[in-house]
Amino acid sequence: MRRFVACIRTHKRSLSILAALIVAALGFSALFGLLHSVRPRAIRHTFDALSTAQIAGALALTATSYLLLTLYDSFALHILGKTLPWRTAALASFTSYTLSHNLGLALLTGGSARYRVYRAAGLDGGAIGSVIALASLAFWNGVILLAGLAAATSTQILPFFDFGLSLHWLHIAGIATVTLCLIPMLLRHFGLRAVEIGGWRTPIPGPAKSAAMTLVAALDLAAASAALFILLPAPDPAAWPLFFLGYALAIIAALISHVPGGLGVFEAVVIAMVPGDKAELLAALLAYRVIYYLLPLLLAALLLAWHESRAWHGPAKQLAAAGQSLLRELAPPLLAALVFAGGLILLLSGSTPAEAARMHDLKHFLPLPFVEASHLAASLAGTLLLFLAPGLLRRLDGAFVATRALLAAAILFSLAKGFDYEEALILAGIVAALQWSRAAFYRKTALIDAPLSTGWIAAALTAILASTFAGFFAYKHVAYSGSLWWQFSLNGDAPRFLRALFGIAVLLAGLAIWRLLAPSARSVRTSAVSFDQLEPALALADRTDAFLALTGDKRFLLADEGDAFLMYRIEGANWIVMGDPVGNEDRWSDLLWKLREKADAAQGRLLLYQIGARTLPQAIDLGLSIVKYGEEAEVDLDSFTLAGPQAKTLRHAERRAEQAGAEFAVIAAAHVPRHIAELKAVSDDWLRAKKQREKAFSLGSFDPAYIARFPCAVVRIDGRIVAFANILATANGAEMSVDLMRHVAALPYGVMDFLFIRLIQYARDRGFRRFTLGIAPLAGVDGRRLAPTWARGAAFLFRHGEMLYGFEGLRSYKAKFATRWEPRYIAGPRGMAFAQGMAAVHRIVSRPPATKKAAAPVAAPV
Structure with a gap:
């Protein structure tokens, strides 16, 4: 059994392709059998006989359907309290649906397009995920409502169901189906206000908004099905309920089959389900594919430049710039x-x-x-x-x-x-x-x-x-x-x-x-990337975790232009990227795809660890699954103050530290080597008291070469260093933070709060925009009853895992200073491969630094 499971995992890619092809082949085989008595000439004759009125009607109904599709996103944005112009929502939904209709691959194509439009409009990943979830809920509610009504009002039985099912029972089944639309409203009535989907909290709409979205979806599906119905030679309005039942089943079958675009499967189910001349049905389906699928795709390409709302009424030069954006x-x-x-x-x-x-x-x-x-x-x-x-x-x-x-x-x-x-x-x-x-x-x-x-x-x-x-x-x-x-x-x-x-x-x-x-990437020559080569990209960095590149335990993939890089480690079959790429953001996509290609050629798996919202579009393009990891505590330096009741505990801690004789100072990087011995004594005392050992990869360790690269903030009492933190700061003044924070075991009350208060003030006085206190793992992951298993487990650990890590205590401590929380994510392969990737992350983070060389250049495949 184990060999069988291992074989499936090894050949998962090939088996997935084979499964999709088998389903597609079955669909085409069924279609061939259904059309065995139909002559191709009859289909051509019916196709040529389509009137101008039929084509114009189908075009008008297609336009109506896609217009209603744009309202899915508009309603979802309204529920989330996000105010965006209708033009933006329309572009996002239109491009998304045209891509997914034609190709399937909804996340890679349609989801990615929607994500990019909304990110450009200023929405974060959570809001975009919620828009997609609410739009999906509206679509399925529309299918359920319209299919139920069609079944309840139909005067005929579908040929497929002609096995003893009476019209009476079909009507009862239709009424029962309609009641399923009430499930979201009932969930809200019984206190469930939101669900957790992929780490994003999505509100359940109230009765009025839920009804409105369901009605819009039902009208959209009615228009889409009518665009096909009107292409039949002699459409009978009384037969439309029966026709829609077959259409709805075809949509469901196409989605379940995972065949790209439902090609063959959709046609086979419609011809099998809907009574009528099969040649006429196939001719109508061919015309429908062109009108409802291909023409909107062509139109979406033409509308590419019409995005930026400000440029719609501006001069031609502005419009051209908007198109390029x-x-x-x-x-x-x-x-x-x-x-x-x-x-x-x-x-x-x-x-x-x-x-x-x-x-x-x-x-x-x-x-x-x-x-x-x-x-x-x-x-x-x-x-x-x-x-x-x-x-x-x-x-x-x-x-x-x-x-x-x-x-x-x-x-x-x-x-x-x-x-x-x-x-x-x-x-x-x-x-x-x-x-x-x-x-x-x-x-x-x-x-x-x-x-x-x-x-x-x-x-x-x-x-x-x-x-x-x-x-x-x-x-x-x-x-x-x-x-x-x-x-x-x-x-x-x-x-x-x-x-x-x-x-x-x-x-x-x-x-x-x-x-x-083709030659494997594992046999390609490697070349060294020195820390000096990273300087141009580091000079452009606006996040301080970029300086983790200098810990000495990472490989690098450097852009050809030299102004961007990403850092990563290989652990078994896992290629783990630390944080967002660094430097010129225009190079990020290229760097991530290059590493993805190298990992694929080496039969490896890519995992992006602790990335921000800016990298999520690329992660979606790469086909990775997105999981929320936690939240980063950020201090807006312009609004930070010790005044007011919310800062009472900080003021108290500051007074207590000053009474104990605490003095704050910053040691310049050039002078840090003189104090290494004293700093190391503090670090060793901290490790012994915490019963911990040095970490790696996502944190720095006490390596003299690494510590000496940065200024160091210290707190002295009676002239002796009792606490320190090395200072990371971007060259553009966007962010300051610390990496290593160590203190002696016998520390007076309030000293660490005193250290952070002085560091925040130090950053503000030097014109920095924000100060970050690092990530609180698992923070902000909502583990409600309907949330995914991983989310419920993460929320349980956050609430009850104090003995293991102190997740909730860490967040509470950082909340004393933070003015906002920014989500951080992990993007990786789906299924068990994700768990294996996280186990690899744990190994490289927990590995003692003795296994790495702190100051040596790191070899990277090129």
Whole structure:
């Protein structure tokens, strides 16, 4: 059994891809079986017969649906008490939903886009997580309400349910389903005002707001389903309740299947559930995919520049600047989705018959070999675009250049293989959007070094499966034989499809072998990064934990420009990054992706430890799970005061320390070596009294080389040092803090409070903006009954774990000084891998410093 479990863990990635492909294959197989009596010509005829009124109606209902989707976020923001312009909420929700509708991968694409828009608008991670949670609650409430009402009012039974279920019981089931919408209201009625989701506290809306959000979701789903319903040749309004039941079940099946975009699964369930002519249903579904999925994606790309509310009515120069402000944020996911869609269009076009009239005209311009070669080349280009799309999401310069070249070539191939000018125009539009967004793709990483995520591989292979299904369905009347491979004619669509399919299979095999034989990052030469090389980035730092780089126990990944770096350790299979990247924030994404790629090539797992809100968008892009770790106590130096009743205990402690003879002083870094022996005596006394040993990685240790790099604040009594703390301060005056804080065992009351009071005043007098007292682990993690297991465990430890660490006491002590609390997070792999990563963090933090060299340069893979 253990071997079996270990085998599953080892091949988890491959098994996940295989599972997604099996589900997709089952969906396409079911679809093929359902359409066994349908002739492709009938679908084409029905598709061509769609009237202008039907298309206009579907477009209007699609616009209504997406407009209502924007209200999900508006209501959620109102519940959270966040005031943002509707334009901002609309952009966030519209781009998020268009991406997740087309690709699935909701967190990586849609969630990331929403996060970036709201972060630019000033929301923190907790508020954004709550917006997403409330929008999801509204959506499912809408599904439940509308499905229940449809079942309660339906005058027919779905074919799938025609196994003895009477209409009477269907109506009862519908009424019972509607009552499920009342669950959030009942929870609130019985005292549950909020739930903890992913470390973020999300309020449960009151009855009025919950009803409003549910109504909006129901209207959105009604409009979305009606956009498909109206595309049927003779839609009967009385049949809409039955139709919506099938539509709702198709949505649920597509979400549960995890097939990207629900491709194949959604269509199969609709055709199986909804009564009517199957050719008409499939033609309507194809038109619906274009109108409801592809067109909004194209529109989202065009709306990319329209974000900054102030620039909407400003001059053209301001508008251009506004477009550029989010260019690097939203362009990559939007264009990745567009390129993926372009690749799928090329594959589907190559799998279906060409227009006979256009082929007849084409023979006067191009010889047959050019047509055959163009058809094969277009299908291969479409396949490559599927695998280049994730490179755009990662902002790779090489992916941009290769994609642009492939799209330009594909335009020519589309015209040469059958004069598909509509297809060529779509591809030209994608090329134009890609070129306009050139500045967003700045990473120089080689394409071969960029790993493909599980979700993207599954999405690409599902798209290829879709085109394969389309081809075999389109040519199911053809008698396949060995001679078919060698038939070349202008009307030989089936042979061209088979040759293209073989070419795609060879290309996929070649890509797999190429990746398999690529050199491992573990064999790459290493080079040393000296502390001097870190100085340009440290000079730009605005958080003092950047100076933990100088403890001597970390590796570094340095930006090519030298103005940014990240610090990390490798413990087993875990690549653990300490804090946010340091330096120029424009380099952060590039550095994190580079380390992610190196870890992936070495079969390792990435974990980001104690990161702030600014790194959360990159962590989401990396596909990591976000967990709240605790809160950092910050003192706003402009508002800190010892006056007032809230500072009574501090004033008392200050007086008691002064009465004991306490004197505060700061020893300059140049003079610290003279006092090392006295400081070490204090440190040793502190370690003995606390029965602790030195820590590492996330804290400094008493290493003379490290201590001598910084000024040191001391408290003397009768000329003897009784307490000290080394001072960390950013060059730009943004923040001051301390790392090591040690004192003798026999310390008079109030001395440590006295030390912090004087340090805070010292920082304020020198023009710093804030003083940080460090992190209170597990603080702010709400462990309510419905919270995740880890959150409930963390909250229990915080409340009852004083003997282990003193979590609550530490927070209470820092709260005496703090004027605000900033959340800190851990981002890591999901499941047991996260627990293994945290165990690795514990090992490297608890490891005695004897295992490291304090002042030596650290070797890092490059």
